[in-house]
Structure formats: C-alpha cells, structure tokens
Amino acid sequence: MDKRDDPFIILRKMIFIEAKNCKIAKFCDAFLILFYSLVQLLDIYYMSKNFSISLLIRYSPITIMYLLIIIAAVISVGLDKEIIEAYTVCCKIRWPMNVVKKQTQIKLKKKCQIINAGLSCTVPLFLVTIISTFPYFGSERDLFICVEVFEAYFGEWSFIPYYFCFAASPFFYYHFFRITFVLVYAFLHAQLQYLLIEEYLFETYETDEAKGWKYLQDTRYQQEIGKSLQLCISQHIALKQFVKKTVDLVLIGMPFFLVFGVLLLTSLLAFITNFEDITSNILKIRILLAAGCSLCITIVFCWIGQQLINVTSDIFFSLGGASWYFWNRDNMKTLLMFLINCTENESVVFAGICLNYELFLSVVRLTVSYTLVLYNLQKQ
Numbered sequence: 001m002d003k004r005d006d007p008f009i010i011l012r013k014m015i016f017i018e019a020k021n022c023k024i025a026k027f028c029d030a031f032l033i034l035f036y037s038l039v040q041l042l043d044i045y046y047m048s049k050n051f052s053i054s055l056l057i058r059y060s061p062i063t064i065m066y067l068l069i070i071i072a073a074v075i076s077v078g079l080d081k082e083i084i085e086a087y088t089v090c091c092k093i094r095w096p097m098n099v100v101k102k103q104t105q106i107k108l109k110k111k112c113q114i115i116n117a118g119l120s121c122t123v124p125l126f127l128v129t130i131i132s133t134f135p136y137f138g139s140e141r142d143l144f145i146c147v148e149v150f151e152a153y154f155g156e157w158s159f160i161p162y163y164f165c166f167a168a169s170p171f172f173y174y175h176f177f178r179i180t181f182v183l184v185y186a187f188l189h190a191q192l193q194y195l196l197i198e199e200y201l202f203e204t205y206e207t208d209e210a211k212g213w214k215y216l217q218d219t220r221y222q223q224e225i226g227k228s229l230q231l232c233i234s235q236h237i238a239l240k241q242f243v244k245k246t247v248d249l250v251l252i253g254m255p256f257f258l259v260f261g262v263l264l265l266t267s268l269l270a271f272i273t274n275f276e277d278i279t280s281n282i283l284k285i286r287i288l289l290a291a292g293c294s295l296c297i298t299i300v301f302c303w304i305g306q307q308l309i310n311v312t313s314d315i316f317f318s319l320g321g322a323s324w325y326f327w328n329r330d331n332m333k334t335l336l337m338f339l340i341n342c343t344e345n346e347s348v349v350f351a352g353i354c355l356n357y358e359l360f361l362s363v364v365r366l367t368v369s370y371t372l373v374l375y376n377l378q379k380q
Contacts, residue, residue: 005096007112007192011119011185015178029077032172033070039146039165040066046149057374059145060267061290068260073175075253076182083182086245090189093238100199108195115188119181122296126177129289130170138282140166179253180297186246187304190346193239194311197232198318204228205323222328229334236315236341243308243346254350257301262363265294266370273375298363305348305355316342 006012043063047055076083097105133140141147146165150158204225268291319339324332348355 007097007109008116008185008188010116011181011188014123015181015185026077028171029073029175032168033073033077035164035168036066036073036172037070039149039161040070042149042153043145046152047145053374057267057270058142061264061271061287062144064260064264064267065290065294068257068264069173069176071253071256071260072179073172076175076179079249079252082249086186086242086249089242089245090186093235093242094189094193095196095200095235097196099196101203104199104203108192108199111195112192119184119300122300125289125293125296126173129286129293130173132282132286132289133166133169135166138280142280142283143286180300183246183250184300184304187243187308190239190243190246191307191311193235194315197235197239198311198314200228201232201315201318201322205321221326222331225327225331226334229331229338233334233338233341236338240341240346247346247348250348250355251350254348254353254355258350258353261294261298262366262370265291265298265363265367266374268294269367269371270374273371298360301355302357302360305359306357309345309347309354309356312342312346 040063043059047059047063097108100108131137133143147162150162150165154161268287271287272291316339319335319342322335324335327335353359
C-alpha cells in the first residue's frame with residue numbers, strides 16, 4: 001500500500017518524523033528526560049519534608065502528571081526502533097482500499113474520515129492545555145510546586161531552571177502525545193485491515209440465486225473461492241502477528257499508565273472538589289483542562305481497545321455467514337481452518353485487565369472512590 005494512500009496520514013505525520021532519527025534530537029530527548037526527572041525528585045523530596053494533606057491535594061496532580069510524562073518519554077525514546085519496525089511491518093502487510101468494490105471503499109473512507117475528525121478534536125485540547133500553563137497567563141505558584149522548590153534551593157538563580165522548565169515543556173509533552181497516538185495509529189490500521197478482510201469475504205460470498213446448486217459443478221467458481229479464502233487466511237495470520245507485536249509493546253507501558261492514570265484522575269478530581277477554596281480563575285481553568293485531557297486519553301485508549309475486540313470477533317461471524325453449502329470439500333476444510341483461527345479475539349490484556357469499555361467504567365468508579373477518601377481526610 002502506498003504511503004500516500006494512508007487514510008490516517010495526518011496522524012502518521014504527527015507521530016513519525018524524520019528528526020527522531022537525528023543524533024541531536026536523541027541527545028535533546030535524553031537531556032530533557034534527565035532534567036525533568038531531577039526536578040521531580042527534588043519536588044518529591046520537598047513535599048516529603050513539608051508534608052500535609054492540603055499540600056498533597058494541591059500539588060499532586062502536576063507531580064503525577066510529570067511522572068507519567070517522564071515514563072512516556074522514556075518509553076517513546078527507548079522503543080523508537082521497535083516502533084519504526086512495527087510501522088514498517090504495517091506498511092508491508094496492509095491491503096490497499098481497492099481490494100474491495102468502489103461502494104465499499106467509499107463507506108470505509110467515510111468511517112476513517114469520521115475517526116480522523118474525532119481524533120483531530122483532541123489536538124486543540126492538548127495545545128490549549130499546554131499553552132494555558134505558560135507563566136504569561138498567570139502565576140504558576142499555586143499549581144507547580146517547582147516554583148517554590150527552585151526559590152528554596154537556588155535562591156536568586158531560580159529564574160534559570162524556572163524559565164527553562166516552562167520553555168522546554170511543550171517539547172517534553174510531545175513524547176506523551178506521540179506514544180499515545182502511536183498506539184492509536186497502529187490499532188486503527190489493524191482495525192481497517194480486519195474490516196477490509198470482512199468486506200472482501202462478503203463480496204466473495206455473493207452468488208446468483210438463479211444458478212443455485214450448479215456452483216458445486218463450477219470448477220472456476222470453486223478455484224476462485226479457494227484462492228480468496230487462502231488470501232484472507234494469509235492476511236489474517238500476518239495481521240495477528242502485527243497485532244501481537246504491537247500489544248507486546250503496549251504491555252511495557254500499560255502498568256505504568258494504569259497506576260499513574262488512576263492516581264492522576266483521582267488527584268485532579270480531588271482538586272476540583274475543593275474549588276470553593278480557590279480564588280484564581282486561571283488555576284481553575286488549568287485544572288479543568290488537565291482533567292479534560294486525562295479523561296479524553298482514557299476514553300481513546302479504552303475505545304481503541306474495544307474496537308480491536310469488536311473487529312476481530314466480526315471476522316468470525318462473517319465466516320459463519322458463508323455460502324459453504326455451495327463449496328467443495330477442500331474449500332469447506334479451508335473455511336473450517338479459518339474459523340478455528342478466529343475463535344480467539346485479539347485484545348490488550350495485562351494481569352487480567354483488558355483495555356475496553358468496562359475498564360473505563362472501572363477507572364471512573366475507582367477514581368470517585370479515592371476522591372471521596374481524600375475529600376473526607378481534608379475535611380477532618
């Protein structure tokens with residue numbers, strides 16, 4: 001498939017850039033990871049020395065967020081080679097749109113456009129959230145504990161790490177954005193390829209009712225059915241291998257994203273429940289935007305995981321609708337083998353936790369429960 005025919009080309013341009021292979025870019029990435037890691041260690045040390053529930057609730061959202069971004073940056077940089085390899089495999093195995101009829105192509109392209117539009121809406125949200133954190137829009141002291149930490153440990157030189165921290169933050173946030181949408185991009189293509197197999201099978205099943213049982217004696221028809229099934233099986237196997245490779249990469253970061261993601265949502269919600277004690281409007285806007293981004297990413301992750309389960313199960317049901325009674329014995333055996341290969345759905349599972357809609361509901365329930373605990377602790 002030609003890269004120019006990529007239905008998710010805008011998403012690909014945002015996450016696969018040639019500069020990532022440059023030594024200077026890699027050095028800058030490593031320096032930013034080291035700098036922000038040291039800043040967070042210093043912040044955590046300062047919070048432990050001056051610990052209180054109010055301090056924890058006020059500064060934990062940004063602290064947890066930066067820890068999550070640091071982990072995402074390490075994964076993004078460390079697995080850059082594996083990500084490019086997976087992308088290369090995807091380009092080699094994927095079918096072009098023209099394997100199905102024109103009407104089906106239009107339907108699939110329209111679906112891709114809707115997905116692109118939905119994902120594009122998240123980009124302005126991320127940008128507005130990042131821009132809102134700049135010092136120009138208001139004091140950072142009530143949200144970022146690093147301001148107080150820099151003043152405490154660097155004195156009159158505190159402006160140097162302070163301005164560098166906020167000036168370099170958009171480049172650092174990009175790693176979190178990139179690793180998030182690498183997963184989305186990979187599974188969107190897997191979803192599209194499964195849909196192409198499904199539609200290709202439906203077109204293969206089309207028969208002339210007037211001909212009926214005469215298909216059993218039609219040698220050419222039986223050969224075409226056999227070739228189509230073998231083509232779909234080989235593509236299905238290649239897709240399963242690609243999805244497995246991608247899932248293995250996802251599982252490296254999934255435990256961190258689950259733990260820190262729940263903590264981040266909890267801390268943000270706990271902060272929001274104490275809005276009556278906050279007089280700064282810009283602080284409220286920043287927290288609400290951060291909460292919106294966190295919730296948006298959680299929804300996208302769970303949605304893409306659920307879509308992977310749905311499209312792989314649809315292949316099985318599409319095979320069940322085959323006109324197998326018009327096929328010869330060899331084609332029936334091939335169909336049976338294909339059915340056996342499709343009995344297990346593809347999914348992203350870590351320690352029994354599956355990335356789907358149920359996970360989103362579980363995260364919401366867990367977040368609300370922990371928030372109520374923190375709220376009661378502060379009131380006491």
